[in-house]
Amino acid sequence: MKKLTMVLAIGAMSILFIGFAYAQTATQSFHLAVNSIYKIATVGTVPDLTITDAVPGSDPTAVTDASTTYSITHNNKDHGAKITASLAPVLTGGYTLTIALGGNAPVDISTATQDAVGNVAAGASSAHAIAYSFSATAVAGPLASVNETVTLTVVGL
């Protein structure tokens, strides 16, 4: 009877060891982060904006272009973002360049940076129209062809 008890005990221990040999765990910690992301890009080339005509008795006829677009991605879901527009170099008096982004009201960027879109919700979107209008007074006279750079900036609010 004593021998039988020992045999049973050894058998039970063996089963326990087999159990340990067939299961084992490991843990690993992760550090995850999504940083603030603000991205904007323009698509297309703006044709030359050249004023060549007038209705007699009125200032020269303004020229417009809406052939280019912009794409935007940002992830500031709590506060949103805005898009500013600026022009360099600035224009002298009598010449005006306005820009309208994505159907928003046009803003005059001839001499100063302006908020072109007030509050853009977090997300990714593209093919938003960029509409330019270039005008001049008759008093301002002709303007030799000049290359200007329009800068769109997406800024977190």
Place this chain on the structure above:
Amino acid sequence: MKKLTILIALVALSAFAFQAAFSQTANQLVTLEVKVVNKINISGPVSLTIDDAIPGGAGLQPVSNNATSYNITHNGSAAGKITAAINSGLPAGITLELTLASVLGTSKGIQNISNATVAIDVVDAIGRGKDATQMITYNFSATPEAGVFSSTVKTVTLTVTD
């Protein structure tokens, strides 16, 4: 002191990185140009008919018309001008005079354009700008010796140039 300098540098770098993380830009090239623009138009046609006289007086009664006007836009030189020409000359004794009012420039006053098949100046020293509804005055006269002048269509051409 060295530690303080390093600390300030780190703070400055952090501020820069913070700013960079909250904005991003895209540039677009735009080419702008304004050409020389000289434009003029006239409000409408004019009809001038002489049909009266003071007997024994100073010939036939001249007629005038100031019912039409012109509009002008000029952004070229600061010394633009308007010239006037008639498509073909009038017979001797028939006289057509033209006066253009002007705010932008200086009117040359009454100008005889009866035989001005080569354009003559009627306004000069036109500065850059726009002028609307400026009066055009025609004076049409004839001597009795010139006889009857049948209804004839004439064309007066106003041209604005630098």
